Amino acid sequence: MKIRYVNQGVFTSLDHIEDTLTPPEEGFYWIDADVDDLAVLQPTFHMHDLAVEDCLSDEEQRPKLEIYESHYFIVVNSIRFDDEEIFLRAVNVFLGRHYIITVTKQKVNELRTLKPILWEQEVNSPDRFLYLLIDSIVDNYFTVGDRLEARIEKLEEDILMHTKKSHLNEIIGLRSEILWLKKGLGPQKEVINTLNKKDLRLIDDQLQKYFSDIYENAVKISETFDTYRDLMGNLREAYQSSISNRANEIMRVFTAITTVFMPLTLITGIYGMNFKNMPELDYEYSYFIVIGIIAALGITMYLIFRKKDWI
Structure with missing residues (x-):
């Protein structure tokens, strides 16, 4: 005090x-x-x-x-x-x-x-x-x-x-x-x-x-x-x-990724079929050609999506 x-x-x-x-x-x-x-x-x-x-x-x-x-x-x-x-x-x-x-x-x-x-x-x-x-x-x-x-x-x-x-x-x-x-x-x-x-x-x-x-x-x-x-x-x-907005952004990215892989999955699915007489089955460079097509297609789609600001 x-x-x-x-x-x-x-x-x-x-x-x-x-x-x-x-x-x-x-x-x-x-x-x-x-x-x-x-x-x-x-x-x-x-x-x-x-x-x-x-x-x-x-x-x-x-x-x-x-x-x-x-x-x-x-x-x-x-x-x-x-x-x-x-x-x-x-x-x-x-x-x-x-x-x-x-x-x-x-x-x-x-x-x-x-x-x-x-x-x-x-x-x-x-x-x-x-x-x-x-x-x-x-x-x-x-x-x-x-x-x-x-x-x-x-x-x-x-x-x-x-x-x-x-x-x-x-x-x-x-x-x-x-x-x-x-x-x-x-x-x-x-x-x-x-x-x-x-x-x-x-x-x-x-x-x-x-x-x-x-x-x-x-x-x-x-x-x-x-x-x-x-x-x-x-x-x-x-x-x-x-x-x-963040959830929508994540879904948009997932959708874009799925879209990119859809044609790639189609190509690999076709060449994964086990038929005896398949085109290019015995061709020496078939594997590299398919990988190149897949890579080119994936990169092209990615660039298109980026240009359109989708991803």
Whole structure:
């Protein structure tokens, strides 16, 4: 657990949680904690039992905003894209009049990258901190969206160039991830919209209007994911079309080969008959003549098929 006093974006580390109980004349306190620290934080800040239970739960949390007497409890999902796999990590926020507490189970990049922004904008209130945190989390969805788009384009190129059976698994897996993200983004939009429109005493009225920009970005991201979902459907059709074309190409080659060998089989069949009086049976060069005819006929048919682009 890290305890910081923030004044005009400048951080001062504190050693004791008791130092945060008294509201400062200026600035606010930011407590960055993990779930194990809740045993100390809950009685100190009178956190609601249901909010603490949500933080400790192993199940995936739905984004939400809960209003309690002395604080708000807010859950938003941070997104991360590592090694071609997408993760959602819950950021639990307790917003008070003179403090903000962030509780996470894993490291969240947005909390680390937020520090220079706080210093640059000389942040001096916990509600402003909350705004910048949610804005950073939503902006990161655009970054992940760009990487998803690049992955879709590469997959489309691979399918068109050389279709593999593994491509179908990639299409199904990627489409499932997109639908999963789309499903989780809906409640997050609702939370942001609530922060924008609902009368909230712990958030400044002037600042509250800025949440509308974040909401518009969330809507754009949701629409982008809808587009990606449609693209995955197109990719699946392209995969199936490529497989069909490949099968047709193989059948065409087999048909051409069969056509080439049909007259050759006819010739060998005639000269394989065991009649006593066969023409050219005792001729010294009959075998070489037949082989030459077969070779010339096969090569001629092959060249004709190549010229017509049949094989």
